[in-house]
Amino acid sequence: MFPPPPPAARDCLTRIFGFADFRPSQGAIVGALCAGQDVAAIMPTGAGKSLCYQIPALVRPGTALVISPLIALMQDQVRALTGFGVRAASLTSADPADAQARTRAALERGALDLLYVSPERLATPAFQSLLATTRIALVAVDEAHCVSxxxxxxxxxxxxxxxxLDSLPNVPRIALTATADANTRADICANLGIDPANMLVAGFDRPNITYRVEPRRNPRAQITALLQKHPQASAIIYCRSRAQVDQIADALAAAGFPALPYHAGLDAPTRSANQARWAAEPGQIMVATVAFGMGVDKPDVRLVIHLGLPKSIEGYYQETGRAGRDGDPATAVTLHGSSDISRNRQWLDEIEDPARRAIEAERLAALLRFVEATGCRRVPLLAHFGDSPAPSCRACDNCLSPPRLSDLTEPARKLLSAVYRTGQRFGIAHLTDVLRGQATPRVNDLGHDRLPLFGIGADLPKTAWAALARTLEAEEALLRDADHHGLRLGPAARAILKGERxxxxADSALAPRAKRERRRDRGTPADSSDPRFExxxxxxxELAVAAGVPPYVIFHDSVLHAIVAANPRNLADLATIxxxxxxxxxxxxxAFLAALGR
Structure with missing residues (x-):
């Protein structure tokens, strides 16, 4: 369907960016854009989405227009491109008036290869007048899931x-995102005028990320232990509230960790300064709400911690995807508690549109399937996006160290029966009271103390019934009403009730206070302690400080690892890396050869 990339594109790839060949899917997208075709590209973080439009921008005549949601993201991209010798600029409210004037002049005389703007600036009459006199090579819409x-x-x-887009005839357009389920992908194509036949889905797996999920017991102690296991690693810790961000950041700083806070309650200069410091200095820890993250281009984040569940599996995937953008091993850890689900259910209640509420309820259910999985965690995670992963990834806690499991088939049948006998409209708290024989006023008023199953589950504690209910939800034997959150029987319930399934x-879920086995996860590359690497x-x-840019703009860690491994003797050897x-x-x-002693 897509033509191969032309020789000029391959020349740019090697000569300017230093890569010998395109990654999977890159070549097809570059070939299509160079030939003037529209494309919707769904590619995992770290797969090289930016090169898919940057190289056609250098091949096609004119200036490529890149629409991006965040100033920080645009600035990162421009710094990186100018470091490669590409003529790139942005027009943002953060740019001084004289810089904006220079950028407009360069655009008018055709001296820019790429121009980055926000959708708000794109819509202004002044900018559209400027576009009318400019030859546009292509239009790239980054973070395209925002259109849906x-x-x-x-x-x-x-x-x-x-x-x-429609005012620019014969100009190819590309939409790019790493996070889009089937509904979002269809919406992207419809709202940006791209034929769905021109969509390329490159998959969603991030094989370099190790996923771990743990019950939240003592958050500060758990976070401290994780940071100690990843010394000097750049990290992000996501919290559910501003107050929690401040508490965790203060506690970590007091313990000697280089932790910085980030949330919407901080003034803009403080947020900007903290983000700049985190991006520029190795080993910094950002403690943040979800206000931080979109467009984060720091390649060497080795650890992402969620102190609670996000609202949806898309949010989780997007946030954990900020780890290991350079392709090196990284770890994503989720610390969760029973209150997370209640909080998310409350958020669902606030969604007025029934169709939207139903979709968000399914996304939350998908996240629950991921968290409660007793097998490979990648299976429910990737299945939500339409991928069909292997049954074992060897890169999640359950695959690396399979959990001990208890057979709760008989209690499950009791719980399903209780759901049915009480009218399929109550939550797990009430059902647990019935099963454990707790004659609460509500149980008595409803007459549930007279049911034959009253008290038949007194041998299991409340925590075990709650864990079993979560497991049955994850396996779709129980469904939760989107309006009132009462439990009802799902499609998998019949097989369990009939003894066919x-x-x-997991024992750890049944006894959340028990000490869980230490999990093995991937560490940093072996040569990180090599004195040459240091x-x-x-x-x-030193070069980054002198140039006023983050270190990764000079070279990513992965490039430094490659230089150490290759041990080049001269510039010709360096050119092969x-x-x-x-x-x-x-x-x-x-300078780098001299640092190696050459």
């Missing part, structure tokens, strides 16, 4: 983009 009302981060201003629950990092830091393009080799090559 079904997306987890819908932004109404993204709906303004379509009119501008067993139910097993010398290269120190040099990179992925990520060392022509401009960077000329600018930094001699």
């Amino acid at each position: 009302e079904w997306g987890h981060d819908f932004r109404p201003e993204y709906r303004l983009i379509r009119g501008v 067993s139910v097993r629950v 010398r290269l990092r120190a040099l990179r830091r 992925p990520g060392v393009g022509e401009a960077k080799r000329e600018r930094y090559g001699a």
Whole structure:
């Protein structure tokens, strides 16, 4: 369907960006855009989405227009591109008036390869007048899930983009995102005018990320232990509230960790300063609400911790995807408690549109299936996005160290019977009272103390019944009413009630206070402690400070690892290392060779 990339695109890939060949899916997208075709690209973080439009921007005549939601993201992209010798600029409210004037002048005389703007600026009459006199090579819509009302981060201003796209005839358009389920993908195509036949879904798996889920017991102690297992690692800790962000950040800072807070309650200069410091300095820890993250381009985040469940599996995937963007091993840990589900159910109650509420309820159910999984966690995670992963990934806690399981088939049948006998409209708290024989006023008033099953589950504690209910929800034997959250029988209930299907629950969920086995997870690359690697990092830091850019703009950690492994003797050897393009080799090559003792 898509033509191969032309020779000029391959030349740009090697000469400017320093890569020998395209990654899977990149070549098809680059070929399509170079040929003038529209594309919707759904690619996992770290798969090289940006190159898919940056290279066609260098091949096609004119200036590529890139629409992006965040100023920080645009600035990161522009810094990275200018580091490769590409003529790139942005027009944002953060740019001084004289810089904006220079950018407009460069655009008018055709001296820009790429221009980054926000959807709000795109919609202004002044900018559209500027576009009318400019030759546009292509239009790229980054973070395209923002255009969809079904997306987890819908932004109404993204709906303004379509009119501008349609005013540019014969200009190819590309929509890019890492996070989009079937509903969101269809909405992206419809709202940006892209034929669904031109959609390329490259998969959602991030094989370098190890996923772990743990009951939340002592959050500060658990976070401290995780940070100690990943010393000097850049990290993000997501919290559910501003107050929690401040508490955790203060506690970590008092314990000697380089922790910074980020949430909407902080003034803009403080947020900007904290983000800049986190991006520029290695080993920094950002403690944040979900206000932090979209467009984060820091490649060497080794650890992402969720102190509670996000609202949906899309949000979880997007936030954990900020780990390991450079392809090196990273870890995503979720610390969850029973209150998380109640909080998310309350959030569902606040959604007035029934169709939207039903979709969000399914997304929350998908997240629950991930959290309660007793097998490979990638299976429910990737299945939600339409992928069909192998039954074992060898990169999640359950695969690395399978949990001990208890057979709770008979209690499951009792719980399902209780759901049915009480009218399929009560939550687990009331059902537990009935099963454990607790004659509460509500149980007595409803006459549930006279049911034959009253008291037949007194041998199990409340925590076990709650864990069993979560497992049955995850297996779709129980469904939760989107309006009142009462439990009802699901499609898998019949097989359990008839004895055709067993139910097993992890012992750690049944006894949340028990000490869980230590999990093995992937560490940092073996050469991180190599003295040559440390010398290269120190040099990179000096160059970054002198240039006023984050260190990864000079070279990613993955490039430094490759340099250490290759041990180049001269500039010609350095040219063979992925990520060392022509401009960077000329600018930094001699200094890095000297740091190696060459």
